[in-house]
Each structure stands twice: as C-alpha cells, then as structure tokens.
Amino acid sequence: MEAYLDPETYGPYLDLALGYTLQLLGALLIFLIGKRVAKALGNVTNKAMSKYGVDETLTKFVSSSVYFVLLVVVIMAALGQLGIETTSFMAILGAAGLAVGLALKDTLANVGAAVIILIFRPFKVGDFVEAGGATGTVESISLFTTTISPVDNRTIIVPNAAITAGNIVNFSNKPHRRVDHVVGIGYNDDLKKAKEVLYGVIRDNPRTLDEPAPLVAVSELGDSSVNFTVRAWVKSEEYWDAYFGIIEEVKLALDANGITIPYPQMDVHLDSTENEEPQA
Structure with a gap:
C-alpha cells in the first residue's frame, strides 16, 4: 500500500x-x-x-x-x-x-581620553612630554593607557584620563628649545668682563644657535651676588647635552678669568658685654 x-x-x-x-x-x-x-x-x-x-x-x-x-x-x-x-x-x-x-566608567573615561589624544594629537610616540604626573619619552599610546619612559629608563604607565585631566607639556613639539641658566658673580668682580666671558661660552658651544640670538643680561642684584640670566637656543634633541655642557663651561671659564662665583655667607657677631662682670 x-x-x-x-x-x-x-x-x-x-x-x-x-x-x-x-x-x-x-x-x-x-x-x-x-x-x-x-x-x-x-x-x-x-x-x-x-x-x-x-x-x-x-x-x-x-x-x-x-x-x-x-x-x-x-x-x-x-x-x-x-x-x-x-x-x-x-x-x-x-x-x-x-x-x-x-x-566601567573609569575605563570608558580612559577610552574617551585616548580618542581625544589620538584625534587632537597633543603628542605622539617618541615625544618628550610632561603629562599625568610623569615626565619622559612616550613609548606607546593604547586605548586605556599611555606608556612613558623617563630619562632613567623606567617605565611609567599612565591612565589616559589622568593625562587629559591636567596640563600637557610637549618638549619635542618645537624644533628648538631655550636653555636658561642663572649665573652669579661677586660684587667686586669686573661686570663687563664677566659678561664677555659668558657670551664667549655661549658663542663657542657647538650646540648653541646663532638665531634666535643668545642673551646674557644682569637680572638681579642679589644679597651676595650679581646675577646674570644666560639664555641660548639649541635643537630640541640636544637640549640636555647643551644644558649640562654650558654649566660646566661657565664654571671653567669664570675660574680661568679669575671671576668668583659667590655663595651665601653669614657673619656672626658675638656680643661680649653680656659675660662681663659688673664693676663695683
């Protein structure tokens, strides 16, 4: 069927x-x-x-x-x-x-901060920055954190929200940076000679630039010294080498020209009258 x-x-x-x-x-x-x-x-x-x-x-x-x-x-x-x-x-x-x-509001805040960083680009990988309480070279930027390596080769992982919540200082954004120093000389030293010596240090340093022009000027009559402001422009990548090099060269040049770098001193006067026996 x-x-x-x-x-x-x-x-x-x-x-x-x-x-x-x-x-x-x-x-x-x-x-x-x-x-x-x-x-x-x-x-x-x-x-x-x-x-x-x-x-x-x-x-x-x-x-x-x-x-x-x-x-x-x-x-x-x-x-x-x-x-x-x-x-x-x-x-x-x-x-x-x-x-x-x-x-996950904090995590999402970090993601939002990452979007801001990646869109507006206040810094990029390889820049030397001060952000989120850390100072160093940016190694990587992720959706949640930014990795910063200081000059002593540590690794600092900073939440992106902490970076965008504060000021961001990018030291690598400009091709040139200015080195600033304050140098004091004694009141008895030759002011014009000291100024010429300081100009010579800036001029002879191979890392300093002619433009913008350097500056050496008396900025303060201090308690124990006459203070000069010494400013020179260098390439951003050579900043630290120039910064420390100029300090050493200034000291050697001033010593070679007999110009003193004073340090704070205190004169103590003893009052002997308190210990004298009262006369009859």
Missing part, C-alpha cells in the same frame, strides 16, 4: 513547518548577508581612516566598533524574522549596557 499524507489531517502541520522553514531560511540569509555587509563597512571605515592618516589604534577601535554595532543590528533583524519579539532583548541589552557603563 502506497504511503501518503492526508492533506486534511497533515495539511496544517505541513503549512506550519513550511512557514517556519522559510522563516529560518530568511533569518539565516539576513544573518549571513548582514554579517558580510557589517564586515565590509568595517573594512571601508578602516581604509578610509588610514587614508587620511588617522592613528592606527583609533582606526582599529572605530572600525571594530562599527562592525560589532552593525552585527548586533543584524542579529536583531534575524531574530525578528523568526518572529521573536526583540523589544525585550533591546531592553535587556540597554539595561546591561547601562550596568556595564557604570561599572
């Missing part, structure tokens, strides 16, 4: 199964096509930002964010195709996002 399905008995079930099958196929197509579209848009975002020279860290972050946001939209659309009510899922996701945001 040939087996067959009675349309009157099994027809409604067949229609229901066919309907679910079509819904499942539709949801699967939405997911597969939507996933490819989301990935393609993420790649387009990546290429566009790279073309305009946006920092690689920010580029990866934005392109990944675009992909995952679109993927969530695709998943919601696929679930809707299956006849699943997505309103409750959206509410759950919203509540979960709020909870995660509150729990």
Whole structure:
C-alpha cells in the first residue's frame, strides 16, 4: 500500500513547518548577508581612516566598533524574522549596557581620553612630554593607557584620563628649545668682563644657535651676588647635552678669568658685654 499524507489531517502541520522553514531560511540569509555587509563597512571605515592618516589604534577601535554595532543590528533583524519579539532583548541589552557603563566608567573615561589624544594629537610616540604626573619619552599610546619612559629608563604607565585631566607639556613639539641658566658673580668682580666671558661660552658651544640670538643680561642684584640670566637656543634633541655642557663651561671659564662665583655667607657677631662682670 502506497504511503501518503492526508492533506486534511497533515495539511496544517505541513503549512506550519513550511512557514517556519522559510522563516529560518530568511533569518539565516539576513544573518549571513548582514554579517558580510557589517564586515565590509568595517573594512571601508578602516581604509578610509588610514587614508587620511588617522592613528592606527583609533582606526582599529572605530572600525571594530562599527562592525560589532552593525552585527548586533543584524542579529536583531534575524531574530525578528523568526518572529521573536526583540523589544525585550533591546531592553535587556540597554539595561546591561547601562550596568556595564557604570561599572566601567573609569575605563570608558580612559577610552574617551585616548580618542581625544589620538584625534587632537597633543603628542605622539617618541615625544618628550610632561603629562599625568610623569615626565619622559612616550613609548606607546593604547586605548586605556599611555606608556612613558623617563630619562632613567623606567617605565611609567599612565591612565589616559589622568593625562587629559591636567596640563600637557610637549618638549619635542618645537624644533628648538631655550636653555636658561642663572649665573652669579661677586660684587667686586669686573661686570663687563664677566659678561664677555659668558657670551664667549655661549658663542663657542657647538650646540648653541646663532638665531634666535643668545642673551646674557644682569637680572638681579642679589644679597651676595650679581646675577646674570644666560639664555641660548639649541635643537630640541640636544637640549640636555647643551644644558649640562654650558654649566660646566661657565664654571671653567669664570675660574680661568679669575671671576668668583659667590655663595651665601653669614657673619656672626658675638656680643661680649653680656659675660662681663659688673664693676663695683
């Protein structure tokens, strides 16, 4: 006997199964096509930002964010195709996002600070900066922290939010920096000769620049010395070599020309009258 399905008995079930099958196929197509579209848009975002020279860290972050946001939209659309009510899922996701945001507010603040740093670029990797309580060379910038290496070769990891919350001093942003020193001489020394000697030190130093012009000027008549302000411009990468070199050369030049560098002194006078015996 040939087996067959009675349309009157099994027809409604067949229609229901066919309907679910079509819904499942539709949801699967939405997911597969939507996933490819989301990935393609993420790649387009990546290429566009790279073309305009946006920092690689920010580029990866934005392109990944675009992909995952679109993927969530695709998943919601696929679930809707299956006849699943997505309103409750959206509410759950919203509540979960709020909870995660509150729990990770400091971390998200660091991410926001990283976006500011990478977009406005107050400094870049390799710059010598003072930021977030640390001073040194920037080694890396990530979404959460910035790694700074001081001159003693330590590693300081600074949260990005701490950097953007305060002042940022970039010592490498300009091609030239000014070296400032204060040099004191004795009141009995020859003022004009001392000035010529200090100018000679600046002029003969191979790291100092002729333009902008250096400066040697009397800036203060101190308690125990006549103070000169000595200023010279150097290349930014040679700043510390010039800074310490000029100090040494100033001392040697002043000694060679018989000019003293005074130091604070205190004269103590003893009053002997208090210990004298009263005369009869």
